[in-house]
Amino acid sequence: MTLLRVEDLHKTFGGVGAIQDLTFSINPGTIHSIIGPNGAGKTTLFNLITGLYEPTRGRIHFNDADITGQPPHVLARHGLSRTFQNLQIFLNMSAMDNVMVGYHLRCDGRFLPSLFRFPSVVRKDAEYRERAAALMAFVGLEDYVAADASAMPYGALKRLEIARALAVQPKMLLLDEPAAGLNPSETLAIDGLIQKVAGRGVTVVLVEHDMRLVWAVSDHILVLDHGRKLAEGTGPEVRSNPDVVAAYLGEGGRDR
Amino acid sequence: MGFWQPRRAGILALAAVIAVLPAVLPNAFYYDVVILVGINAIVCVGLNLLIGYGGQISLGHAGFFGLGAYFSAVLTGTYDWPPLAALATGAVSVGVLSFIVARPILKLKGHYLAMGTLGMGIIISIALNQEVDITGGPDGMPVPAFAIAGWEPSSEQTWYWIVAALLMISVWLALNLIDSPVGRALRSVHGSEVAASVAGVDVTRYKILIFVVSAVMASFAGSLYAHYTGFITPDEASFFHSIEFVTMVVLGGMASTFGSLVGAAILTILPQLLTVLHDFEMLAFGAILMGTMIFMRKGLVPSLVDLAKRARP
Ligand SMILES: Nc1ncnc2c1ncn2[C@@H]1O[C@H](COP(=O)(O)OP(=O)(O)OP(=O)(O)O)[C@@H](O)[C@H]1O
Numbered sequence: 001m002t003l004l005r006v007e008d009l010h011k012t013f014g015g016v017g018a019i020q021d022l023t024f025s026i027n028p029g030t031i032h033s034i035i036g037p038n039g040a041g042k043t044t045l046f047n048l049i050t051g052l053y054e055p056t057r058g059r060i061h062f063n064d065a066d067i068t069g070q071p072p073h074v075l076a077r078h079g080l081s082r083t084f085q086n087l088q089i090f091l092n093m094s095a096m097d098n099v100m101v102g103y104h105l106r107c108d109g110r111f112l113p114s115l116f117r118f119p120s121v122v123r124k125d126a127e128y129r130e131r132a133a134a135l136m137a138f139v140g141l142e143d144y145v146a147a148d149a150s151a152m153p154y155g156a157l158k159r160l161e162i163a164r165a166l167a168v169q170p171k172m173l174l175l176d177e178p179a180a181g182l183n184p185s186e187t188l189a190i191d192g193l194i195q196k197v198a199g200r201g202v203t204v205v206l207v208e209h210d211m212r213l214v215w216a217v218s219d220h221i222l223v224l225d226h227g228r229k230l231a232e233g234t235g236p237e238v239r240s241n242p243d244v245v246a247a248y249l250g251e252g253g254r255d256r
Numbered sequence: 257m258g259f260w261q262p263r264r265a266g267i268l269a270l271a272a273v274i275a276v277l278p279a280v281l282p283n284a285f286y287y288d289v290v291i292l293v294g295i296n297a298i299v300c301v302g303l304n305l306l307i308g309y310g311g312q313i314s315l316g317h318a319g320f321f322g323l324g325a326y327f328s329a330v331l332t333g334t335y336d337w338p339p340l341a342a343l344a345t346g347a348v349s350v351g352v353l354s355f356i357v358a359r360p361i362l363k364l365k366g367h368y369l370a371m372g373t374l375g376m377g378i379i380i381s382i383a384l385n386q387e388v389d390i391t392g393g394p395d396g397m398p399v400p401a402f403a404i405a406g407w408e409p410s411s412e413q414t415w416y417w418i419v420a421a422l423l424m425i426s427v428w429l430a431l432n433l434i435d436s437p438v439g440r441a442l443r444s445v446h447g448s449e450v451a452a453s454v455a456g457v458d459v460t461r462y463k464i465l466i467f468v469v470s471a472v473m474a475s476f477a478g479s480l481y482a483h484y485t486g487f488i489t490p491d492e493a494s495f496f497h498s499i500e501f502v503t504m505v506v507l508g509g510m511a512s513t514f515g516s517l518v519g520a521a522i523l524t525i526l527p528q529l530l531t532v533l534h535d536f537e538m539l540a541f542g543a544i545l546m547g548t549m550i551f552m553r554k555g556l557v558p559s560l561v562d563l564a565k566r567a568r569p
């Protein structure tokens with residue numbers, strides 16, 4: 001059984017192929033890494049899977065449904081969630097409310113119940129606030145439960161994005177460079193967090209330049225280069241693949 | 257639960273101000289100013305939901321205010337409708353109109369959205385000027401008194417209580433909305449549209465929703481204004497009037513409902529106090545807008561709240 005199946009995916013920007021001929025699948029319950037040099041198309045692939053971009057060609061199946069071309073808010077319902085390479089935090093809101101937005105689909109988003117503050121809305125909000133606090137503790141943000149997002153340091157915001165994405169209660173969580181900009185000890189902690197998330201039964205797809213983190217956590221690795229699949233397999237398989245060594249690891253990947 | 261305190265304290269403070277004002281207002285002229293403050297404040301509370309919370313700009317909301325005013329004037333004056341029915345018809349019509357323009361217009365962002373809404377407001381204003389047979393054109397038209405089943409608010413005092421009650425209700429509803437799943441969705445759209453959509457928020461739906469809500473509130477206030485003043489002109493829908501509303505919201509503080517009240521109060525009272533400035537009214541508004549942006553970007557009330565927080569942490 002596969003959770004995600006990408007078939008013959010193409011995405012071109014003004015004639016330039018950012019993703020080409022890409023076919024792969026991801027099994028549930030794995031930590032699946034996607035690596036490749038800058039500009040390889042990793043973020044573009046995430047944007048395609050989460051519906052921010054429409055593919056030029058090809059299909060995406062998730063959990064046995066064809067989700068090609070569906071908008072992001074619909075895909076959230078299917079159980080897809082993600083974080084962003086460039087932080088996308090709601091800086092105009094409290095940290096807690098950032099996580100609460102992740103629970104949007106569980107709360108009552110209809111107009112009139114909110115306008116008249118129906119008791120059911122208030123009750124549910126209170127219930128989900130407790131859950132949000134627990135989720136913040138789960139990602140290590142217990143000190144920021146009452147903080148404004150705009151007052152939090154960068155490392156904490158990275159975790160806040162993860163908490164918000166987890167609030168969507170995804171089957172699959174896509175993390176776009178969760179360790180970028182973090183110091184070694186913070187990176188180590190993110191490593192632990194990713195394993196904890198996977199331990200909850202969430203399938204994790206990881207894009208990351210920090211190779212130590214990739215080798216440490218990945219069950220399966222997909223290597224992209226110029227929008228195409230260069231190699232695929234377990235860590236040792238990929239590491240010993242001569243194409244990968246030549247195209248990627250040879251160019252400075254090793255010393256990271 | 258510390259969270260609830262500002263909300264409840266704010267409503268109580270507003271109620272207190274409303275209760276105390278009649279004791280200190282010396283005469284009808286002051287009542288008149290305060291009633292206009294209340295009417296403008298209703299528009300601003302709605303507009304702030306769109307601008308301050310939803311992060312969308314509108315330079316055309318006076319168009320909706322003007323439409324509400326003219327719906328009431330024409331339906332009650334020319335067609336003898338009961339005022340409440342005219343007011344409701346205006347609000348529903350403006351709701352439908354704003355819903356229709358919302359989808360294409362809210363696809364625009366930033367400067368483009370500003371220009372789009374500006375264009376919309378100008379079209380409404382031109383239509384009110386040109387349809388002389390219906391609206392009386394640039395000379396304006398009289399509006400019959402507001403009457404519900406034979407009862408008429410005859411004095412300034414009665415109007416005061418009506419507007420005060422409606423303002424309280426508007427503020428209460430706005431505060432409800434802000435602290436609700438809908439309000440969070442709105443603020444998230446303001447914060448990051450991509451992140452909001454990935455979290456499951458239907459961004460377009462919430463943008464349209466709040467555009468319509470703010471338009472209907474403007475129409476409603478426009479109807480009240482028409483009946484209260486008894487005479488309206490297309491200036492009610494003018495570009496300058498739209499800018500006045502936006503300036504009130506910005507000065508008081510974006511994403512601060514009580515800020516909108518303060519902004520509406522200051523910018524309604526100021527021109528009355530400085531009648532000498534009359535010819536320079538537009539200049540004064542421009543200067544206030546610029547000054548706020550340069551020295552106090554968050555606006556009065558949020559800046560003061562920040563100061564108070566810093567003073568006793
Ligand atoms: N919206 C866009 N419009 C035009 N070109 C784009 C767009 N998004 C991505 N590209 C191009 O597609 C290619 C792949 O970019 P992408 O951001 O997916 O790479 P990446 O693998 O995530 O790189 P990095 O490791 O630097 O994050 C690049 O050449 C980029 O310039």
Ligand SMILES: [Mg+2]
Pocket residue numbers: 042043044085
């Ligand atoms: Mg990238």
